[in-house]
Amino acid sequence: MLYDRIFAGALLVLSGLIAWTAFHFDVPFQYEPLGPKAFPIILSIMLAACCIWLIAKPDKNAWHPNKEVLTKIIIGLIIMVVYAALFEEAGFIIATTIVGAIFSWLFGEKPLKAFLYALALSVISYFLLADLMELNVPTGLLLGDL
Amino acid sequence: MDILHYLSIGFSVALTPLNLGLVLAGCFIGTLIGSLPGIGPINGVAILLPLAYSVGLPPESALILLAGVYYGAEYGGRISSILLNVPGDAGAIMTTLDGYPMAKRGEAGRALALSAVSSFFGSIGALLLMVIFAPLLSKLAIQFGPSEYVWLMIFAFTCLATMVGKRPIKTVVGVVIGLLFATVGVDSGTGILRFTMDIPNLFDGVDFLVVVIGMFAISEVLVLLESWARNDLKLTPVGKSFVSFSDLMAVKWVVLRSTLSGFLIGVLPGTGASIASAVAYGTEKRFAEGHDDKFGEGDIRGLAAPEAANNAAAAGSMLPMLTLGIPGSGTTAILLGALLMFNITPGPLLFEQQPNIAWGLIASMFVGNIALLVLNLPMIGVFVRLLSIKQSYLVPVIVMLTFVGIYSIHGDSFDLFFMIVLGIFAFILRKLGFSLAPVILGLVLGEVLEENLRRALSISGGDWSILLNGTMTYILAVATVAALIAPKILKVLKK
Numbered sequence: 001m002l003y004d005r006i007f008a009g010a011l012l013v014l015s016g017l018i019a020w021t022a023f024h025f026d027v028p029f030q031y032e033p034l035g036p037k038a039f040p041i042i043l044s045i046m047l048a049a050c051c052i053w054l055i056a057k058p059d060k061n062a063w064h065p066n067k068e069v070l071t072k073i074i075i076g077l078i079i080m081v082v083y084a085a086l087f088e089e090a091g092f093i094i095a096t097t098i099v100g101a102i103f104s105w106l107f108g109e110k111p112l113k114a115f116l117y118a119l120a121l122s123v124i125s126y127f128l129l130a131d132l133m134e135l136n137v138p139t140g141l142l143l144g145d146l
Numbered sequence: 147m148d149i150l151h152y153l154s155i156g157f158s159v160a161l162t163p164l165n166l167g168l169v170l171a172g173c174f175i176g177t178l179i180g181s182l183p184g185i186g187p188i189n190g191v192a193i194l195l196p197l198a199y200s201v202g203l204p205p206e207s208a209l210i211l212l213a214g215v216y217y218g219a220e221y222g223g224r225i226s227s228i229l230l231n232v233p234g235d236a237g238a239i240m241t242t243l244d245g246y247p248m249a250k251r252g253e254a255g256r257a258l259a260l261s262a263v264s265s266f267f268g269s270i271g272a273l274l275l276m277v278i279f280a281p282l283l284s285k286l287a288i289q290f291g292p293s294e295y296v297w298l299m300i301f302a303f304t305c306l307a308t309m310v311g312k313r314p315i316k317t318v319v320g321v322v323i324g325l326l327f328a329t330v331g332v333d334s335g336t337g338i339l340r341f342t343m344d345i346p347n348l349f350d351g352v353d354f355l356v357v358v359i360g361m362f363a364i365s366e367v368l369v370l371l372e373s374w375a376r377n378d379l380k381l382t383p384v385g386k387s388f389v390s391f392s393d394l395m396a397v398k399w400v401v402l403r404s405t406l407s408g409f410l411i412g413v414l415p416g417t418g419a420s421i422a423s424a425v426a427y428g429t430e431k432r433f434a435e436g437h438d439d440k441f442g443e444g445d446i447r448g449l450a451a452p453e454a455a456n457n458a459a460a461a462g463s464m465l466p467m468l469t470l471g472i473p474g475s476g477t478t479a480i481l482l483g484a485l486l487m488f489n490i491t492p493g494p495l496l497f498e499q500q501p502n503i504a505w506g507l508i509a510s511m512f513v514g515n516i517a518l519l520v521l522n523l524p525m526i527g528v529f530v531r532l533l534s535i536k537q538s539y540l541v542p543v544i545v546m547l548t549f550v551g552i553y554s555i556h557g558d559s560f561d562l563f564f565m566i567v568l569g570i571f572a573f574i575l576r577k578l579g580f581s582l583a584p585v586i587l588g589l590v591l592g593e594v595l596e597e598n599l600r601r602a603l604s605i606s607g608g609d610w611s612i613l614l615n616g617t618m619t620y621i622l623a624v625a626t627v628a629a630l631i632a633p634k635i636l637k638v639l640k641k
Contacts, residue, residue, distance in 0.1 A: 030336055034603045043326050054319070065372065072371050083549060136553065
């Protein structure tokens with residue numbers, strides 16, 4: 001099975017959903033001839049046509065990930081999700097230290113060195129970003145009263 | 147002279163201490179980002195955009211900073227091309243062909259210096275052309291009505307589809323996905339909600355920054371994870387960096403030609419630095435045939451041509467972005483999105499009504515290019531040393547900056563999760579051979595396209611023939627057809 005076909009098939013279903021949703025928009029009043037429905041419907045028809053073409057003439061699969069690579073990508077994704085979940089709750093410094101250390105380790109750093117690097121990075125960046133640039137950086141558990 | 151008057155306004159904006167500092171910072175960061183393999187100008191601009199927005203820079207300053215990163219990266223891309231044979235960004239792919247052989251011969255310093263000077267002349271040449279053509283183009287564009295704008299955008303998308311990537315159909319899919327993203331949220335005409343799936347965060351539309359960062363930066367981290375392998379790249383020693391007068395004389399016509407073609411290709415919507423450098427290299431190779439031609443083995447002409455062209459294209463792609471509101475490349479699409487976030491609509495009126503932004507940017511590019519020449523000649527050693535930053539140090543910084551940047555806009559974790567979802571989607575697109583620039587172009591132009599289409603049909607009372615009404619619409623329609631069939635004709639001619 002070619003990846004192009006799977007992807008185009010999924011997009012084809014999506015374009016159908018879009019067209020159906022757009023067709024059923026509840027428009028109470030409208031002053032112009034085209035209205036809010038037409039543009040999405042035109043686009044979904046174009047998308048559907050392109051997808052049918054892609055299903056008929058797909059490219060060969062150029063991507064052959066092995067297990068090791070896939071695991072690495074999935075670990076990377078999981079850590080990013082964890083980062084997003086921790087970011088507000090645990091705060092910038094804790095979240096960045098944990099996530100930064102794992103990323104640094106994934107890219108070949110020794111565990112202890114990765115942890116120390118991430119710790120330094122998060123503490124220094126916190127003060128740069130929050131105090132110097134006055135960005136909205138969550139404090140979370142640490143430094144709650146600063 | 148009008149132009150001199152406006153330029154003086156521009157320089158008075160560009161030379162304020164804040165903006166001067168931002169130009170220098172942008173150029174430095176840009177060179178660094180460009181020189182690091184993997185992180186191209188698009189990613190650099192994308193990562194910095196939310197930070198520039200949240201810090202509260204005035205629009206012209208934010209634009210000056212981000213543009214500095216953009217053209218700085220076109221300078222920086224050559225460093226790793228020459229020293230490592232790994233292009234730092236897409237525009238520097240052709241630079242590896244003759245740059246790396248020169249470095250292997252022990253002429254890395256000569257190659258770096260000559261390519262920096264070529265880049266400089268390419269940029270300055272294109273900027274001068276821009277100063278001349280920007281007022282003319284905006285005068286022409288001021289007469290454009292909704293029908294003309296619809297055609298202009300269709301033309302841009304056609305150019306993109308036929309010139310970028312191997313499969314035009316995949317580019318079209320990308321554009322349509324981007325356009326559909328743009329329809330999410332409240333419809334400005336009727337106030338109804340479209341495709342929001344009852345998620346309050348989407349009522350305002352899909353946040354441009356979340357899409358850009360998710361699609362570029364997050365997917366880039368995934369790509370880096372995939373491609374990373376434990377090998378320490380060996381840097382070629384630079385040696386003495388110098389520019390000799392005889393080298394410059396040998397490439398003066400090459401640089402001039404490449405600047406012109408690079409500028410033109412940059413102005414064409416959708417086609418950017420990577421195509422410009424490929425075209426310039428190919429042209430010069432044909433010119434040089436039989437004249438002591440050592441292309442591919444370290445010919446200085448093969449080094450100067452793509453570098454002059456990709457920098458000229460970077461400047462050239464700003465012209466349609468500023469005067470028409472149609473970006474000339476993926477990166478300028480992000481710059482356009484940045485302007486829209488500041489509630490500034492680029493277009494013909496920008497030059498009249500807000501000369502401090504349009505001309506301030508142009509003036510800052512003159513300043514920036516001079517700064518880049520200084521950064522890239524005497525200070526080249528600094529960047530060469532930075533090139534050996536390990537990815538284990540770099541990736542945590544990238545991830546951290548993207549998360550901080552996105553969180554700081556609304557202070558809502560929803561954006562972070564949404565960004566990751568978009569990153570996964572973009573990663574799949576990249577792996578299947580779709581490029582991401584069309585999606586961003588579609589997203590940026592979607593609202594304008596729909597608005598103009600609806601306005602045109604309101605004027606005509608629903609009659610579609612308004613789209614072919616007036617000389618300019620015919621010209622643009624013919625240009626669109628030409629862009630559609632030109633590549634096919636060229637292919638036949640080559641045979």
